[in-house]
Amino acid sequence: MKKENFVSLPITKVVDSAISQEEDKVVTEIPVTLFLNGDEFVTLVCSPQYLKELAVGFLCSEGILQQPSDLHDISVDEEEGIIHVSANAGQAEKRFLKRYITSCCGRGRSSFYFVNDAKSMSVVDSTTFVTPRHIWQLSTDLEEQSTLFKETGGVHNAALCTADQVVVFFEDIGRHNAVDKIFGHCFLNNIPFDDKIMVFSGRISSEILIKVAKMGLPILVSRSAPTALAVEMAVELGLTVVGFARGKRLNIYANPWRVVI
Incomplete structure (x- = not known):
């Protein structure tokens, strides 16, 4: 029997001075x-x-x-x-x-x-580019598809995209796991990476950057922040890193030439 992604648990909820007994959806780990x-x-x-x-x-x-x-x-x-x-x-x-x-x-x-x-890895060799409009739309699409996050607030999500649409989407309690699930799905289904974009909900750490670089992905977009080590690696590996892609704002941290303004 498949385990569910969340369970409903009894909680005591406090809002200002009001106390109530309710149920809340909590992610399964x-x-x-x-x-x-x-x-x-x-x-x-x-x-x-x-x-x-x-x-x-x-x-x-x-x-x-x-x-x-x-x-x-x-x-x-x-x-x-x-x-x-x-x-x-x-x-x-x-x-x-x-x-x-x-x-x-x-x-x-x-x-x-x-x-x-x-x-030990090869520099990313791809002429794929995006516009800020593409990035903002894909970031919005990621958020809209994050149904488990909306239910529980307890997961990260990642999407493999073209400039115009989400191709593969996964959620997991671990941000590394969400990225690995995309890697595994594409490996098993022979889906190429060199013309795709990764859109991600979590912090871009060095570990996440390495995973994405090993895929050969040219562009990594996050709604959150990168670390300094991740940016340093991205510069060396030729990978474009975009952070804080929310609403109508974004920051380009590495190889900005792939984002056409």
Whole structure:
């Protein structure tokens, strides 16, 4: 049985001095353990939908899946929260474990590894461009499609778009997960990235920037802010970053030539 994205829970609501007993919709959060080639690999905390896309996108983001032939088989047990993946992992699995252990044990800065990831990637090569009008409309479209956020206020959302419309949309409690679900969906369905735009609800951190750059996406738009490290990476990787795209305003932080005024 599929788990729902939210549950209704009893709450005590206070407005000024008035107290009432009501119900509120609260997002569902589940742990999902991914087994890679028979070994326990990682546990992801996520919304309980589109787990196949999440697992594939996560493995793509980590460089473990680089082409369709790398993925041999995938099975998802939604009830138990277990995903089994058979894949050609190569050395990428060892690099992931090194970064994961170092970051979790506090023996180094995880950003060191993200920076090295950036240096090993190709510069984004795309002549795709947008206008401010396109960006504002897509940002509005993202907000309008965010039904789970409207219900609960507890998720992030991400959309893969052309200049004129949303092509793929996902919501998740984790902003990284929402991006990975797009990555996984496009990997499984052979959807190209080089002529697309990512529109995103959350902060653009270095991790998010790396995920988007690994897709080869030329333009990343957020309704929120970027970090300085993310902007630095975007400049080096040739990726256009736009933040605070709300209403009739936006800030262009990197490679502004793709936004035609």
